[in-house]
Amino acid sequence: MDENIRKLKELVDGSDNIVFFGGAGVSTESGIPDFRSVDGLYHQKFRYPPETMLSHTFFERHTGEFFDFYRAKMLALDAQPNAAHRKLEGKLKAVITQNIDGLHQKAGSREVLELHGSVLRNHCTRCGKAYGVERIVSSAGVPRCSCGGVIKPDVVLYEEPLDEDVMARALHYIRQADVLLIGGTSLVVYPAAGLITYYRGHKLAVVNKGGAGPAQAAVTVDGPIGQVLEQL
Ligand code: NAD
Numbered sequence: 001m002d003e004n005i006r007k008l009k010e011l012v013d014g015s016d017n018i019v020f021f022g023g024a025g026v027s028t029e030s031g032i033p034d035f036r037s038v039d040g041l042y043h044q045k046f047r048y049p050p051e052t053m054l055s056h057t058f059f060e061r062h063t064g065e066f067f068d069f070y071r072a073k074m075l076a077l078d079a080q081p082n083a084a085h086r087k088l089e090g091k092l093k094a095v096i097t098q099n100i101d102g103l104h105q106k107a108g109s110r111e112v113l114e115l116h117g118s119v120l121r122n123h124c125t126r127c128g129k130a131y132g133v134e135r136i137v138s139s140a141g142v143p144r145c146s147c148g149g150v151i152k153p154d155v156v157l158y159e160e161p162l163d164e165d166v167m168a169r170a171l172h173y174i175r176q177a178d179v180l181l182i183g184g185t186s187l188v189v190y191p192a193a194g195l196i197t198y199y200r201g202h203k204l205a206v207v208n209k210g211g212a213g214p215a216q217a218a219v220t221v222d223g224p225i226g227q228v229l230e231q232l
Helices: 003-013 056-061 063-073 083-088 132-140 164-176 192-198 227-232
Strands: 017-021 094-097 112-114 117-125 149-153 179-183 203-208 219-222
Touching: 003 179, 003 203, 003 219, 017 164, 056 063, 056 179, 063 132, 083 227, 094 164, 112 164, 117 132, 132 149, 164 192
Parallel strands: 017 094, 017 179, 094 112, 179 203, 203 219
Antiparallel strands: 117 149
């Protein structure tokens, strides 16, 4: 076993208060592209950059085009949890994720804090009625509520604030954590990435392809997170 993976295993085996903080890289092994890898969404060519198309302004002004992009690129409803999601189920106090794909819950994790919401939940912007994702998939063009209002995914778009309650709970878990395990995230999307600065312990572990992560990490593993966690 690789020396860094052995160190990671030691940290994980020796703690009953582990909190996970993850991002899009956790789901690439389930076939969902991330944003910033070479084959990620940011390296594909669109009429507008993805951060423009996933902004609140774009949703308001080009609603039809927003949904064309959203249906084609943001929904991966057939994707299944991979070894990372499965391995993280059970042993953790909480999973704090920037992902919007619902795969941690599909793998059985209970305490999942979705900083950026979920594609599985949607609501009418006029009357607030809740809708499942089928409504988005089965409609063409702009999905409409029975009241005529536009249905919007409960996904935090660029320019939109994060849910205060979810942020507060995430902060609580990070502050109390013995081991903070960070995986599959470039840590460049704020304010989500800023949460990890509230960790007070000395057992910070990182699993990222490319090995990027905070300098103060006790252990950094450069590798695909599903394959790495499967070895623990
Ligand atoms: P990102 O694309 O900026 O970074 C992903 C990071 O994970 C990169 O450092 C990459 O090298 C690494 N990575 C890729 N595959 C990996 C693997 N198998 N194992 C370990 N590391 C791997 O993603 P981010 O930091 O989460 O920020 C992007 C934003 O994109 C988030 O806000 C999130 O909401 C959104 N997003 C979500 C999904 C999803 O729900 N699955 C998919 C794409 C984007």
